[in-house]
Amino acid sequence: MFASVTSATVVGVEPRPVRVEVSLANAQRETFTIVGLPDTAVREARERVRAAITATGLRFHRGKVTVNLAPADVPKAGSAYDLPIALGVAAALGEAPRSCREVVALGELALDGTVRSARGALAAGIVARQRGQRCLLGVSALAEGALSGAEVIGVDSLAQAIAVVAGTDPGTTDLAPAPSPQDPAVDLASVRGQEVARRAVEVAAAGGHHLLLSGAPGSGKTMLARALAGVLPNLTEPEALDVAQAHAAAGRPPFLDARPPFRSPHHTATPAAIIGGGSGMPVPGELTLADRGVLFLDELAEFPPYLLDTLRQPIEEGAVHVARKGASVSFPCRVQVVAATNPCPCGFHGDSRSPCRCAPAAVGRYRARLSGPLVDRFDLRVPVHRVAPAELLGPGGEATASVRERVEAARRRQIDRGVLNRALDRDALDALPWDPDAHRLATRAIERFDLTARGWDRVRRVARTIADLAGDDSANADHMAEALGLRGAV
């Protein structure tokens, strides 16, 4: 006697179908075995499943029960396989219809047969949608599963689950309100003054450039970072689902939001919390929660240098590889980094209103911390100043909505060319069209500012984005001059 039910697991952040196969055989002794790399919680499903089936009033097999979770080489964790295992056992005994194999089920069982929600509802929903099947979940996990767009049905108990499969009970399809998404972004219109920083935010958003904001405490660096997240284009539905999956994989309530995520890990966070990791099965970190959005590193100089060094490669590659005892997985991290720093330990170096109280050598040491492979990737480094009282009362600037339109248009131009300007390397930059005037200006700039080859590439990437914002195919001298102006003096 044999039956199978589909369920789901997550590898990295990717949902994968799991086939729960149940085989019954005659034997003198009663045994119940689960194979297919189960962890302790999965192995304990035996006791819950046996009690739930009995409590539901069904008979249990008096012989050998073998459950295989395929594919057998992917580790399975948690209590989410209780419901599919119980359905499989019931189906194999003829207590539930054979059509069990046409649903995706996921949920934990109480000893009295009640279905509780378990982690992985979104993954189950995605698997169900891919297979065009219905998805059976605990009622409270319904909203999460529904994010996938699959047909999700909530069940209270094992008995109801069997009835839904048999077609005699519709189950619950009323969705609880989805968990609310993150804090709203700051509208650029509420940023006063800050001509340079506002433009830098627009350019950074348009080209996907990593941005370093430097300024005194209270100059609004965090506000500008949030404003940048606000001018990024809306996510497409698959992109928003990627974000939801990352949250679900990290054990957070997922949500579907068209706005790109904004994550701001504290500098005291552990490397595992930022990069991903944990014991056993790796869990995504802040880097992956910020996938397709903004990773904001406040007080950049306070982050441990080795952590910043570790971040460089994943950020460049858009994926982070984490190897742990449990498994080795890749998490996506297509993030735009915005970092903020004080210009010196006291924070007032270069401020027009308060004097810097640091020893000159201390300023140098502090700045030395702001170099290294990661900071090298910041195309834009912009000073931010504290707003004068007069400016606070003055008019705000252009609103986020109209800036976002320009950003979207500029991004479309880049996507037509192939990649975001952030990712342009030296050869790609050389191959782009530049006005002869732009080149003349550039030659002087290299001499005057003593630009390194890397610094020069940065200026060109930014100039290219400025041209995209202006809608020009070829970057001209004005674009180049503005890019030089944005070099600022951090």
Add this chain to the structure above:
Amino acid sequence: MSRDDRLRLAFVGLHPARHRDLVARHRTAGAVLEAIRAGGVDGVPPAIVRAPSECLAAVEEAGAETVFLGDGGYPAWLAGIGDPPDVLFVRGRLPDRMGVGVVGTRRCTGYGRALATGYGRAIAAAGWALVSGLARGIDATAQRAAVEAGGSSVAVLGCGVDIVYPRENADLTTAILDGGGAVISEYPPGAHPLGWRFPPRNRIISGLSAAVVVVESAVRGGALVTAARAAEQGRAVFAVPGDVGRPASVGCNLLIRDGAGPVLDPADLVEALSLVLGPPAAAPVTATAEQPEMFAQTGVPVDEFGAALGLHGSELLALLGRLELEGKVRREGDLVMPAFEGGR
């Protein structure tokens, strides 16, 4: 008092005030050394006293010479201050007449650096030696300007003459020596730049100078110590005034309130000093003619700069990029300021 004993006592590296007290109490350097060897001087281990040959070897290794108080080569105007050092360690050549001290804060602004450059050049052009402390900021900027203008300069250190501190001034030290100037100290070769060694050396800066100019100084700082010593020694004290309330100029403004001579231009200084030091070798160039921007603004916030021109965002940044490229402006943090020639 034997020269060997005096040299050996200098090598003990005592605080100058303690050095003087001990010599006054024991009458001779030899007697002080005896007391130290007998363990009779608190906090000074007997083993610290070195053999004369060792001291001489250290001096030679540092490329220095020793000049004793009372020697012909010892500057008479320095000997005349109340508390002259007994021994000077000298690399290079001591000036044969009084110089001009230029001092100021280590935490100087771009404006202060431009001023220091102007005074450094003017003093060099007048043919006078510029005396200062080789510290970061105003000191080093003025000395560099003087040396680059072909003048001579004396650096009075708070450590041994064989130690370059701060290290970034290694090239400046070489330039001073190549330019016929001197690097001197009352501390023996090998003495580290410890905090307590700096205030006493300021009396040597003022002692070697006919006048001391304080270019930029906050409300406290070594430059004000130098000015106070100068006043005690009967030297002229000048200060460059700044905006009231401007933190980097508060010290200067206080000096002026307390009687220091205000100087608005290097030419003022040269004219005033020519009465003491004799006519300058060359007529001073007035800063207003040569460097009009020196007395222009001390920098304006970027937004104000843009608002004044009616420019925003993109256009403002393009203009800034071009102006910077043409060397007309410089940006420091959020400030836009004139790009001073010689500003570093």
